[in-house]
Amino acid sequence: MRADAQKNYEHILVIARDVFTEQGADASIRDVARKADVGLGTMYRHFPTREALFEALLRTSFDELRVKAGELESVEPADAALIAWLREIVGVARSLRGVIAVMVAAIEQPDSALHASCVTMKASGTRLLQRAQADGLAREDMDGADLFALVGALTWVNDQPALASRADHLFDLISSAILVRA
Known part of the structure; x- marks a missing residue:
């Protein structure tokens, strides 16, 4: 994985943990992407579901x-x-x-x-x-x-x-x- 892609991946995971801790398992992937400041395409490339x-x-x-x-x-x-x-x-x-x-x-x-x-x-x-x-x-x-x-x-x-x-x-x-x- 390219360095920038790895950085995005790790950043998304940090934000996702915060979002799921706050909102629970039903939190939206869109919310994670928005709070991580990445596009949905980037989000779904790393995590399709x-x-x-x-x-x-x-x-x-x-x-x-x-x-x-x-x-x-x-x-x-x-x-x-x-x-x-x-x-x-x-x-x-x-x-x-x-x-x-x-x-x-x-x-x-x-x-x-x-x-x-x-x-x-x-x-x-x-x-x-x-x-x-x-x-x-x-x-x-x-x-x-x-x-x-x-x-x-x-x-x-x-x-x-x-x-x-x-x-x-x-x-x-x-x-x-x-x-x-x-």
Whole structure:
């Protein structure tokens, strides 16, 4: 990519993160282009769909979550590693209002631009859950899909003005429901 095109690409991503944080997942690509001060042609050359824009925004975060999960796989105890990763992913999902619905849909759609990133991220959390289960520290009756659904629930709570102040408390409640206390 040419230097000026790369600069535009990076600038659009910075602006898009701000727009999606402010307006949520339904923000208009036109709004992003206008605030980034680029034409729609430039916007669509880099990101032909809103999903492609989300994929670019989330790819780095998902890669970081995957790396973090890999680091946590060797951390003892396994329950603390799982909860640390859960806190990280909820933070990422909360940073872009409404994105969890896009992520959930992408997991079910193999042709989605976000599919591979979401599946990889979900698998890394599943490994942490399975490790905690193998050590007898997490419920046996849940799987990675359940864990991802709980991430969605925790993210949704934060998107609700009347509940946002309870988000940390609810995170602690859900975490304690995942873990088995000896």
